[in-house]
Amino acid sequence: QCSLDSIVNEKMKQALIHLEFNPSAPQKKISCTSIKTSGKLSSCPAGTVVTGCACGYACGSWDVRGETTCHCQCSLVDWTTARCCRLT
Amino acid sequence: QCSLDSIVNEKMKQALIHLEFNPSAPQKKISCTSIKTSGKLSSCPAGTVVTGCACGYACGSWDVRGETTCHCQCSLVDWTTARCCRLT
Amino acid sequence: QCSLDSIVNEKMKQALIHLEFNPSAPQKKISCTSIKTSGKLSSCPAGTVVTGCACGYACGSWDVRGETTCHCQCSLVDWTTARCCRLT
Numbered sequence: 297q298c299s300l301d302s303i304v305n306e307k308m309k310q311a312l313i314h315l316e317f318n319p320s321a322p323q324k325k326i327s328c329t330s331i332k333t334s335g336k337l338s339s340c341p342a343g344t345v346v347t348g349c350a351c352g353y354a355c356g357s358w359d360v361r362g363e364t365t366c367h368c369q370c371s372l373v374d375w376t377t378a379r380c381c382r383l384t
Numbered sequence: 385q386c387s388l389d390s391i392v393n394e395k396m397k398q399a400l401i402h403l404e405f406n407p408s409a410p411q412k413k414i415s416c417t418s419i420k421t422s423g424k425l426s427s428c429p430a431g432t433v434v435t436g437c438a439c440g441y442a443c444g445s446w447d448v449r450g451e452t453t454c455h456c457q458c459s460l461v462d463w464t465t466a467r468c469c470r471l472t
Numbered sequence: 473q474c475s476l477d478s479i480v481n482e483k484m485k486q487a488l489i490h491l492e493f494n495p496s497a498p499q500k501k502i503s504c505t506s507i508k509t510s511g512k513l514s515s516c517p518a519g520t521v522v523t524g525c526a527c528g529y530a531c532g533s534w535d536v537r538g539e540t541t542c543h544c545q546c547s548l549v550d551w552t553t554a555r556c557c558r559l560t
Contacts, residue, residue, distance in 0.1 A: 303392060304483050328539065347414075347469060348555070349436070350532060354546050356444025356445070357439060358438045358532075379522070379536065382414060383471075383559075391476060392480055395481070436523055442532065446526045451504065458530050469502055
């Protein structure tokens with residue numbers, strides 16, 4: 297019974313070490329990109345979320361529509377940029 | 385000793401496959417929401433962080449107080465929106 | 473064969489429980505900080521990404537250069553703040 301137990305324990309230990317030093321899920325990080333379009337709306341690509349928006353003509357008034365679209369609210373705005381992030 | 389080794393190896397393999405395809409931690413993603421309030425301050429819910437702020441009257445000057453509160457700095461600002469994100 | 477199988481199964485079960493309740497990777501969350509500098513450019517520290525920018529003189533027009541630097545576009549801007557986030 298000694299050898300059985302020790303073999304199983306040893307293999308378990310190796311498997312745990314393997315998992316801890318080489319986890320199946322790779323280290324995640326945040327990646328962001330900017331999407332700039334003409335007009336007052338700019339949408340993020342699928343799989344990304346809006347973390348902030350920028351607007352033409354110095355406008356700092358914006359809102360996010362449906363999680364993925366930046367909307368600049370000033371009456372005079374020539375471009376809108378969505379800052380879009382996701383985990384990679 | 386052959387059967388012992390092969391049985392343990394096989395079970396180890398199955399366990400590793402199980403862990404890799406069904407990791408206990410579900411796939412994380414970023415989720416964001418906007419909190420809009422009257423005045424010059426807007427705070428994110430507990431567990432979220434400010435990634436950006438928007439201000440009324442076109443104001444683009446803001447700072448973040450204490451990790452979770454947006455503060456719009458212009459003298460004339462009627463609303464403040466905090467963009468609040470977290471991992472889910 | 474009964475004892476071999478049951479011993480290995482039991483140890484596997486324990487190992488899986490151990491991994492699920494004490495995952496090697498600690499729970500990740502988003503952490504953000506603001507970097508404010510004089511002028512029209514502000515850069516995030518290594519390992520962080522820009523999620524949004526703020527500018528002096530009410531300016532809401534900005535872009536992100538090279539993933540880590542906020543650039544305020546208005547002609548009159550005395551400070552730039554980069555909102556910088558990462559997983560911790």
